[in-house]
Amino acid sequence: MSNSVYAVETTDLTRRFGKFIAVDKVSLNVHKGEIFGFLGANGAGKTTLIRMLSGILAPSSGQANVAGYNIYDQTEQIKKNIGYMSQKFSLYDDLTIAENIDFFGGIYGLSARILEERKAALLQKVGLADFSNRLTRDLPLGFKQRLALGSSLLHDPPIIFLDEPTSGVDPKARRSFWDLIYDTCEMGKTVFVTTHFMDEAEYCHRVSILRDGQIIALDNPRALKKKYGKSSMQEVFVHIVKEKDLE
Amino acid sequence: MAAIVIKDFVKRYDTIEAVKGINLSVEKGGLFGLIGPDGAGKTTLMRAVCTLLLPDKGSIHVNGFDTKKDFAQIRSIIGYMPQRFSLYQDLTVAQNLKFFADLFQVPLDEQEIRLAELYQFSRLEPFKNRLAGKLSGGMKQKLALSCALIHTPEILVLDEPTFGVDPVSRDEFWKILHTIREKGTTILVSTAYMDEANLCDRVALFFDGKIQITDKPDNLRAQYKYPLFQIKVKELNPMIDLFNSVKEVHTIQKFGDALHISFYEIPDEGRWENWKNEAEDNLLSREQIEPSIEDIFLEMMESMDE
Ligand SMILES: Nc1ncnc2c1ncn2[C@@H]1O[C@H](COP(=O)(O)OP(=O)(O)OP(=O)(O)O)[C@@H](O)[C@H]1O
Ligand SMILES: [Mg+2]
Numbered sequence: 203m204s205n206s207v208y209a210v211e212t213t214d215l216t217r218r219f220g221k222f223i224a225v226d227k228v229s230l231n232v233h234k235g236e237i238f239g240f241l242g243a244n245g246a247g248k249t250t251l252i253r254m255l256s257g258i259l260a261p262s263s264g265q266a267n268v269a270g271y272n273i274y275d276q277t278e279q280i281k282k283n284i285g286y287m288s289q290k291f292s293l294y295d296d297l298t299i300a301e302n303i304d305f306f307g308g309i310y311g312l313s314a315r316i317l318e319e320r321k322a323a324l325l326q327k328v329g330l331a332d333f334s335n336r337l338t339r340d341l342p343l344g345f346k347q348r349l350a351l352g353s354s355l356l357h358d359p360p361i362i363f364l365d366e367p368t369s370g371v372d373p374k375a376r377r378s379f380w381d382l383i384y385d386t387c388e389m390g391k392t393v394f395v396t397t398h399f400m401d402e403a404e405y406c407h408r409v410s411i412l413r414d415g416q417i418i419a420l421d422n423p424r425a426l427k428k429k430y431g432k433s434s435m436q437e438v439f440v441h442i443v444k445e446k447d448l449e
Numbered sequence: 450m451a452a453i454v455i456k457d458f459v460k461r462y463d464t465i466e467a468v469k470g471i472n473l474s475v476e477k478g479g480l481f482g483l484i485g486p487d488g489a490g491k492t493t494l495m496r497a498v499c500t501l502l503l504p505d506k507g508s509i510h511v512n513g514f515d516t517k518k519d520f521a522q523i524r525s526i527i528g529y530m531p532q533r534f535s536l537y538q539d540l541t542v543a544q545n546l547k548f549f550a551d552l553f554q555v556p557l558d559e560q561e562i563r564l565a566e567l568y569q570f571s572r573l574e575p576f577k578n579r580l581a582g583k584l585s586g587g588m589k590q591k592l593a594l595s596c597a598l599i600h601t602p603e604i605l606v607l608d609e610p611t612f613g614v615d616p617v618s619r620d621e622f623w624k625i626l627h628t629i630r631e632k633g634t635t636i637l638v639s640t641a642y643m644d645e646a647n648l649c650d651r652v653a654l655f656f657d658g659k660i661q662i663t664d665k666p667d668n669l670r671a672q673y674k675y676p677l678f679q680i681k682v683k684e685l686n687p688m689i690d691l692f693n694s695v696k697e698v699h700t701i702q703k704f705g706d707a708l709h710i711s712f713y714e715i716p717d718e719g720r721w722e723n724w725k726n727e728a729e730d731n732l733l734s735r736e737q738i739e740p741s742i743e744d745i746f747l748e749m750m751e752s753m754d755e
Contacts, residue, residue, distance in 0.1 A: 219583070243572070243615040244587030289586045289613070342488035366586070369613045370641050372486040373743050374750045377703060398587070398615050399642075401705035423706065434705060436616060443617045 206270060209234045209361050209392035210255060215264035215273075217250050217415075224250040226415035227264065232394070232408075234360070237387050239406035240396040241435075243443050246412040248396045249289055252363045255394070256286045269361055282310075285354035285362040289369075289396075292350035293338050299325070300334040303353055310357035317356070324352040327382075344375025348382055355386065362386065364395040368402065380405055400436035409435070411442050418442050452477040452604055452635040453498060457507035460493050467493050469658040470507070475637055475651075480630050482646050483639040484746065485655030491639040492532060494655075495608050498637065499529045511604060528553075528602035532609050534593040538582030542573050542592055545581055546599060553600035560599070566628075567595040570621040587613045594622065601629060607638045611645065623648050643743035654746070656753060666742060673740040673748065675699050675711035681733040682708060688731055691724065702747050709744060 210232040217225040225247045232238045240248045253259035255268050257277030266273040269283035293302045303324060307317035325331040328348040330341075338346065347367050354362060364383070368376045380402065387393055395406065403409050403423060410420040419426055419442060423435055432438045453475040460468040468490040475481040483491045496502050497509055500520035509516040511523045536545045546567070550560045568574040571591040576584065581592060590613050597607065611619045623645065630636055638649070646652045646666055653663040662669060682688045685703055692698050692710055697720070699711040715737075725732050740748075 243617060244591060244613070245572075245576075245585045249585060342486060344487055366613060370487070370609055372641050373643060373746050375486065380703075398613060398619075400616060401703075404705035405703075440617055440620075443615070 206267070207233060208267075209236070210266070210268050210394075212255075212266040213264055215251070215254065215266050216262050217247075217254060217259065218262045223415050225254065225261075228412075228415075228417055230410060230417065230420060232392060234392055235387060235390055237383060237393045237395065237405070237407045239403055239409035240394065240412060241400075241403055241409055241439055242396075242412035247415040248412060249365055250415075251412070252286075252365050252394065252396070256284055256363055257281050258286075269359075282357065283359050283361060285351075285357070285359045287347075287350050287354050287362070287364045287367055289365040293346060293353065295337070295339040297338055298335050299330055299338055299341070299349060302338055302349070303334075303356070306353040306356050312357060320356050324349075324356070328352055342375070344371050344378065347371060347375075347379055351379070351382055351386070355391075360390070361392045362394070364393065366396050366398065368397060368399060376402070400434065400439055403435040403439070411439065413442060413446060450477050451475060452479070452512055453481075453637065454510045455494070455498070455507070456509075458494070458497065458504050458509060459506035460490070460497065460502065461505050467658055468497075471660055473653060473660060473663065475635060477635055478630065478633050480626065480636045480648075480650050481638070482649030482652040483637070483655050484641075484643065484646050484652060484742070486750070487641075489655045490658045491655055492608055495529075495606050495637065495639065496531075499527055499606055500524060501529075526603040528597055528600065528605045530593065530597035530607045530610060532612070534597075536581045536589065536593055536596065539580060541578050541580055542584070543577040545592060545596055549596040550599045553602075555600050563599055566625060567598060570618060570625050571595050572618065587615055587618070590614055591618060591622075598625060598629065601632055601634055603634060605629065605634050605636045607636065609639050609641060611640060611642060619645070643741065643746055646742040652742070654749060656749065661749060669742060669745055670740050673711075673745055675713065675748075676715045677709060677711045677738055677740050677744060678735050679704070679738045680708045680710055680735045681706065682728075683731050683733060688728060691728055695724070700748065700751055702744070704743070709738070711744075711748075 208231045213229050214227040215225060216227055228251060242248050254261050255266060257280035261273060268280045271279040303321045325334055368379055371379060383393055408422050410417050426438050430438045430441055432441060451474040455471055455473040458468055458471040459466060485491055497504060498511060500516045500523050503517060512526060514522045516523060546564060573588060573592060581589060584592060594610050611622060626636060651663060652666055652669060654661045688708060689701055692701050697712045697714060697716055699713055702709045
């Protein structure tokens with residue numbers, strides 16, 4: 203990883219689909235070790251932004267460095283230095299828990315010895331050590347998501363992108379998931395996370411609120427509440443989304 | 450009269466009992482919420498109500514029809530939106546809506562009114578010519594919901610309709626549910642958002658294949674036995690450590706930038722003074738609060754673990 207204090211730096215990062223601008227001149231710097239939240243209404247551009255930063259989707263214009271690598275011509279290095287949990291897909295339902303972990307280990311090219319070690323540690327951590335031969339399909343969503351987070355950390359990347367990891371997850375399991383996010387952060391990793399649960403926005407070190415592809419607000423939750431004169435991130439969010447309707 | 454009557458319903462998958470004997474009845478015109486952890490059996494129950502799977506034991510009646518025998522009648526009066534419903538990805542937003550409106554034989558003038566309402570909730574009108582496959586995750590969910598709500602069935606069953614839907618749209622979606630209910634439709638809905646449980650007439654807490662309680666949201670909240678305080682702090686974790694070692698404390702839960710702490714009995718002023726001093730300037734404020742459904746849910750999970 204580079205010597206920069208930033209895990210991710212972007213300048214005017216933009217993505218168009220035809221004439222439509224999904225991500226519009228996004229500039230942000232995210233510190234190493236930060237838990238950084240992306241909020242925004244459906245379609246605001248969160249997933250598109252994450253896909254670009256993960257080296258999966260090419261930008262239309264603008265610049266970005268992720269883990270010190272350039273987003274245009276070093277996507278292979280970026281993929282090795284990040285973990286990515288997508289909004290749609292995280293694990294294969296028809297593989298067993300152990301097979302899923304092996305699969306991810308294989309993608310990341312881990313040696314058999316390291317994979318076995320990390321697999322055992324991961325199963326322990328998410329409380330599935332006795333169930334590794336069960337089909338993933340049968341796992342409650344909360345477990346699945348924690349397993350998916352662990353699997354995307356198998357290659358020990360410094361940065362992880364989590365796209366709506368807690369959607370549909372019940373209140374207790376959401377809290378356990380956030381405990382894992384905090385553990386991950388304490389390991390020195392940078393965590394990007396999107397969510398539609400506004401209590402979770404409060405757990406981020408900083409959040410950016412996107413609207414129509416643009417960053418409308420970016421700060422720590424306390425400062426944002428103060429700036430907008432609101433008592434919760436829920437109110438800040440609603441204010442920012444509805445502000446546009448009044449224009 | 451009850452629109453949905455479930456008696457001793459049991460469902461097994463292989464040898465596992467997914468649903469372990471449920472009794473439930475939903476009033477005609479009621480808005481009934483199912484909440485519970487993932488894997489508790491909510492989806493199984495909803496599929497059974499829609500005749501998509503048969504009970505291994507017990508019975509389910511929908512408007513008097515038996516799901517075992519009268520599935521044709523039931524299917525003609527029921528609207529169902531399954532979890533993670535996918536649309537025709539290669540049709541546009543407008544084409545999908547039109548397809549379902551025609552499928553459900555919604556009269557043209559009614560289609561127009563309903564569409565306007567649905568576009569307002571979904572904010573999808575600017576994107577009506579976009580292929581469904583190119584929408585964001587939450588936009589797809591909102592389109593699927595709009596397709597399910599384009600007609601007015603007698604009974605509507607919605608399995609986690611607000612999965613991935615943003616807070617502003619969720620609010621507007623629930624307003625639509627209420628207008629549909631006012632037209633006489635009976636609604637059965639499951640959700641992972643506890644604030645939505647408050648918007649139902651009645652709620653069942655579903656744990657481990659069984660219904661633990663069914664009641665009005667207000668009555669559910671009234672069941673909470675412990676005095677509950679909301680504590681605003683600068684840093685959550687040091688405060689959790691502090692209260693973890695306090696013997697009067699029953700539970701501590703994070704709620705955004707606050708903690709909800711329940712006590713075995715209301716602590717006196719002197720205790721608060723001690724904690725305030727111990728916390729230095731970390732304790733910003735405290736207030737005794739009414740429990741929310743989320744507090745009830747978490748309390749229930751704690752007591753199941755024991
Ligand atoms: N391949 C594509 N072609 C056309 N438009 C696209 C494509 N991919 C994304 N978009 C559009 O870009 C916008 C942003 O989508 P994105 O998935 O980034 O939103 P999001 O903020 O992640 O929303 P959600 O909260 O619903 O997940 C949407 O309007 C979407 O329809
Ligand atoms: Mg998204």
